Amino acid sequence: MGTFRFILGPGAALAALLAAGAALGRGGDHHDPAPASDNPPTIASSLPESLAQPAEARDALAERGFEFGLKYIGETFADVSGGLRRGTIYDGKLRAALDADLDKAFGLTGLAFHANASQLHGRGIDQFYTGALMPVSNIEATPTTRLFEAWLEQNVAEGASIRLGQMGADQEFMTRASAEIFVNNSFGWPALAIADLPAGGAAFPLSDLGARVKLETERFALLAAIFDGDPAGPQGAFESPDPQRRNADGLRFRLKDAPFLIGEGQWKYSIDGLDGVAKIGGWRHFGVFADQRMGADGLSLADPASSGVPLRRRGNFGLYALVDQQMFRSGARSAGAFIRGEVAPNDRNLVNFYADAGVSFRGAPARPDDLFGVAVGYARVSSGARGLDRDAAAFGNGFAPIRSGEALVEATYIASVIPGWTLQPDLQYIRRPGGNIADPRDPSGVRSLRNALVVGLRTLIRY
Template sequence: MRKPVALHICAAVVAVGVICLPAVAIAADADAAPNKEAAAPPPEAPKPLIAPDGIPASSVATSLPPEIGGFFGLRKALADRGFQFGFTYIGEALANLRGGATRTGAIYEGRLEMVLDGDLEKAIGIPGLTMHINAFQIHGRGLSTYNIGNLMPISNIEATHATRLFEAWLQQEFLGGKASVRFGQLAADQEFVTTSWGGLFINGTFGWPTITAANLPSGGPAYPLATPGVRVKLDPTANLSLLAAVFNGDPAGPANPFNNPNPQARNNNGVKFRLSDRPFVIAEAQGKYEIAGLAGTAKLGGWTHFGRFADQRFGVDRLSLADPTGVGVAIQHRGNLGIYGVFDQQIYKLPSGEADKGVGVFMRGSISPSDRNLVSFYIDAGVNFTGMIPGRPDDSFGVAVGHAQISSAARGLDFDTNFFNATFGPVRSSETTIEATYLFKVIDGWTLQPNFQYVIRPAGGIPDPRDPLGLQRVGNAVVAGLRSTIKY
């Protein structure tokens, strides 16, 4: 079946935007150029990849005795050779106070991240070559999986219990750092569809958005599943970046009757390194600008997947998949795609002039074809207040909303199911999550973050499993919790 004409029109609009965005960024460069009569300020020295003492930025190590913070001299010794390691532990208690698909209750989950970075120019003498490896030890039970059953994960660390490799890559820079190629095991959510002002929030949808997580095989190349890939980046000007990447199309491999339906269990340790799946390709243009001295970023991008995707409503006999007279085998569509935009804007800057302090807003939107995807439209937005409380320059407070619309094809299947079974069950429509959170800095490298979330129509409004008649949709969920993050 052909992809919707409207989506092709939107793709054309995005293509025009990607073409025009460089012109906007170049104009911003021209506007930012200093007056010839005025002395230009000296450029800031780039921050070194490896700290001289081997201690990562914002680490509790700076508050510990030097022997412990420096790992008894190991950090300095490795830094002298071009390497730096670190650990980050995130632990959180979350409670589902009301609603959800299964039950109320509380959980604890945690994630230990281990990171090794290397400046290989310093280590082995190859200019512009760097490396990065990180791995996770994930434990506990996820609230979304075990209690609520919603599409937008309550926590961005929720994953199946495992010790797993995440990313492992080399990056080679060219043209004085204006171009780079990164290759190895990569995750798309580390560079694509990202928002700087949305990084405060805990819900997973404000990272890798639900529309890509729900529609791509195994959730796509994103936490906790990275996959082999190559990423190319070009910075034609200081205000413009162009990125493109190709990934193996399924980080866990396809499900079948003989393996685990959970993709995270199919690639439980992150070392499958699959290369045989049809590719996933994503590209993005990023433009920076200023309005009245307030920094902003606009991003336009799109992705395509070359695999096959099952129709959400109709079988190969053109009958509904809910029709008992049909064969029940879904049409397999060739390929899939999505287009998206990201907007970050500072709307108030503190008198100190720090770029990451003040008030900032963000918004993202994305669409995908309805016939082959569970989610066809997604939008989120939020506001972030950082350093606004006197005496608390590193605290942040924010409110954000995410909305995922169930595709018309998936909704149609719900209608068909009711029709052919003479039932009156709920029809899925959309899921909306509202989050409010406050990030409290205890000391360098240690933060506490209370969090509140309200989930409207979990999973789009599926039937409540506790209703014997199947007439009621699952109740809206109320979630509260506390996160602790320690970086060493």
């Protein structure tokens, strides 16, 4: 069973997830709150016949087991207050995907193939304007054309499957149907994993070679996966420090880095006819991580006498839990809510605690296909990183800011223009961007970045 495509809204999407059982593997896209059905609406039905014909050809191929999808997400965001500086950006993602039912196509029983690639352009708002720990956009990436996923999945028994290939862990682990509509990347792959894992982990825009097994019954599911632990590989002598540039095309298939393991258990339930799912999981990385505060010589890294070489910590891990619950369902109208938390060790991680929660709604009297949601997130800077700040203040500027944590509120609305085309105004308020880092424009080094207000508009076209 692959990651599902949601547009039915928080309640209906969650119901579809719970009822899907051991369906044939399909690739998903958590950047698109698209239909949980196999045939999401496209703009082809609204186009002239000459432009709709390729979609008709696609339907004919689907009858033979091959399904193609083309999707464009474009967005503009403006930092109107606070952060590093004010400014406006545009970025976009053109995604092409193929799902193949190899049983239908070639008689290979229970075997499926999925691949997707994206053309990424523009520039993101965080690096230049907000300085946030929780990325404003879930499509923000270094401009390039990159393969994201290419995998085979074999159903080996009822409710049991194995997946092998290039995969994103964010497509199946820690997911919540009620959070699909939000734009901030942390409501998908959480800020703790983004900050603490090499290259942000096997999550968009980078993926990694791996294997995943899944066992599922009507009420319970177990997932476990192993990945190469660094999607970009360590930085070479003449390579970019940006991991996305080191693996610019997604074809750097690595199998020689320390492994990354992740596992999750799921319990699906119903309360008064309203479906819910509770998940608990954890990950383990077997690589070496730098201590956030202490040097290999036993001195603080902020001490002028220190060698500046961090103490090496072997291995890393994180634990998480979440609940995703339908709150209301009546005809086409529905509502859902989620809450999630994750923890990791203090000494080797920038972020040691992350939590988010939110509600989302589908349907209004005059606009039954529209969606609305409000969510909050919090990323706490670890005591190791905070201790380094205190040491730096003691050895230098005693009035310098001490990092603590970053908080976020997002409100978003998805309006259906025509089938297959949506517009999404979005508002995000970021408190203590970067976790309360110093403002680089302040020569005294005592002023923190001001709270940031970001407004944006996203469009999604599915063909």
